[in-house]
Amino acid sequence: MKFDKSLENYNNALEVIPMGTSTFSRNPNFFVIGSSPLYIKEAKGCRIYDLDGNEFLDYAMALSIILLGYSNPEVNAAAKSAIDDGLIYTLSCQEESVLAKKIIEIVPCAEMVRFVKNGSDSCEAAIKLARNYTKKLKIITVSGYHGFHDWFTSSTPRNKGIPQLMSEWIISHNYNDLESIEKTIKEQSSDIAALIMEPIINYEPKKGFLEKIRKLTEDNNIVLIFDEMKTGFRLDVGGGQKYFNVIPDLAIFGKALANGFPLSALAGKKHLMKQLEDEKCFFSASYATEKASLAAGIKTLAIIQRDGVISHVWKMGAMLKDGIRKIIDKYELNSILDIVGLAPMTHLIIFPDKDFSVNEIRSYLQQESVKRGVLFVGYHHASFAHQSKDIEYTLQVYDEVFGLLKDALLSCSLRNKIEGKPISAFSLRD
Numbered sequence: 001m002k003f004d005k006s007l008e009n010y011n012n013a014l015e016v017i018p019m020g021t022s023t024f025s026r027n028p029n030f031f032v033i034g035s036s037p038l039y040i041k042e043a044k045g046c047r048i049y050d051l052d053g054n055e056f057l058d059y060a061m062a063l064s065i066i067l068l069g070y071s072n073p074e075v076n077a078a079a080k081s082a083i084d085d086g087l088i089y090t091l092s093c094q095e096e097s098v099l100a101k102k103i104i105e106i107v108p109c110a111e112m113v114r115f116v117k118n119g120s121d122s123c124e125a126a127i128k129l130a131r132n133y134t135k136k137l138k139i140i141t142v143s144g145y146h147g148f149h150d151w152f153t154s155s156t157p158r159n160k161g162i163p164q165l166m167s168e169w170i171i172s173h174n175y176n177d178l179e180s181i182e183k184t185i186k187e188q189s190s191d192i193a194a195l196i197m198e199p200i201i202n203y204e205p206k207k208g209f210l211e212k213i214r215k216l217t218e219d220n221n222i223v224l225i226f227d228e229m230k231t232g233f234r235l236d237v238g239g240g241q242k243y244f245n246v247i248p249d250l251a252i253f254g255k256a257l258a259n260g261f262p263l264s265a266l267a268g269k270k271h272l273m274k275q276l277e278d279e280k281c282f283f284s285a286s287y288a289t290e291k292a293s294l295a296a297g298i299k300t301l302a303i304i305q306r307d308g309v310i311s312h313v314w315k316m317g318a319m320l321k322d323g324i325r326k327i328i329d330k331y332e333l334n335s336i337l338d339i340v341g342l343a344p345m346t347h348l349i350i351f352p353d354k355d356f357s358v359n360e361i362r363s364y365l366q367q368e369s370v371k372r373g374v375l376f377v378g379y380h381h382a383s384f385a386h387q388s389k390d391i392e393y394t395l396q397v398y399d400e401v402f403g404l405l406k407d408a409l410l411s412c413s414l415r416n417k418i419e420g421k422p423i424s425a426f427s428l429r430d
């Protein structure tokens with residue numbers, strides 16, 4: 001398999017785009033450079049085609065953006081028609097309130113909705129609403145990723161260019177660590193405006209974890225924000241909050257919402273959302289009411305409800321998860337691999353081996369899967385386009401590749417077997 005055009009494009013891109021791309025998680029350093037595709041030309045269903053014409057089964061689905069499958073004809077037709085109507089206007093369009101109504105109908109916490117283009121902006125607006133409502137400053141985070149804005153990244157290692165002062169307002173906790181979250185809330189509730197979290201991060205919530213967080217926040221005048229960029233319209237059409245039956249005050253959606261078209265939504269309780277009618281509580285974007293994405297969102301949600309999309313992704317995801325578990329057991333790789341998460345969004349957790357790093361193991365798994373037509377990135381988000389035969393094929397590939405991994409570990413030869421520049425980046429949640 002050749003990657004010459006990907007490599008050529010990478011070298012050209014590096015001259016004009018810092019890192020070679022504008023999206024962190026599409027950074028070529030997440031791939032084995034020389035043994036993996038770096039740029040994609042087109043995609044259809046659950047298959048992507050790189051610049052060199054290689055075809056791959058995809059499970060990252062554009063960083064969890066694609067739920068129905070790439071290039072869904074009905075969604076595309078709705079968006080194309082909106083483009084032909086002129087796309088964006090001096091005033092807003094009707095589709096904005098039609099989609100807001102739909103979200104209010106299906107998402108439990110949604111009483112009002114505002115749209116923008118990306119999750120970072122919606123998260124920032126949610127924090128602003130919480131701070132203004134409670135007149136408090138501090139924010140609890142619970143692992144997870146909430147975009148690139150300063151309020152959040154100040155508390156992460158990716159904090160250059162941000163006043164250090166801002167990190168003092170963030171109190172970071174680990175997912176499922178109820179004890180320390182409870183302690184923080186007990187000690188500092190008079191300063192804490194919000195607790196923001198993804199409903200699930202890789203591992204499932206411990207029994208009562210989300211319910212207890214709901215109770216603690218409610219009792220202490222803390223706004224509970226669910227960042228549902230990934231769980232929204234995927235675990236359930238009503239999001240993680242519907243699936244877990246824990247209803248936050250505010251929630252952020254995006255990704256699956258418009259099946260690839262750029263759209264994000266901040267939804268929540270009226271008393272919080274209504275603050276945006278105060279001109280001094282400001283949240284606005286020029287492109288927020290662009291009609292193609294709103295039309296795509298309306299069509300996407302209609303298809304999810306009409307075609308049993310959620311039960312399909314659960315079924316495909318479960319087949320994949322069970323199959324991967326069996327392969328891990330078969331090759332006795334349990335000390336370095338684990339498959340975790342709910343069926344529609346599973347993660348292959350890699351633990352370092354005594355001789356090899358996580359990124360070296362990941363590189364080898366990716367390289368060997370890519371050779372066999374599966375673009376392995378570590379997580380699997382099944383889409384409506386994946387069919388049983390795709391999952392069966394993927395499991396066949398993983399069976400071979402995990403077997404090769406076992407041999408490479410036993411013979412201590414894994415490092416020598418990596419044919420390109422190994423993966424060197426670390427995920428946003430690391």
Ligand SMILES: Cc1ncc(COP(=O)(O)O)c(C=O)c1O
Pocket residue numbers: 063117118119120121123145146147148198227228229230254
């Ligand atoms: C849970 C979560 N929140 C927020 C964001 C930020 O969204 P965006 O990249 O659209 O700004 C992401 C993006 O991956 C995300 O996964």
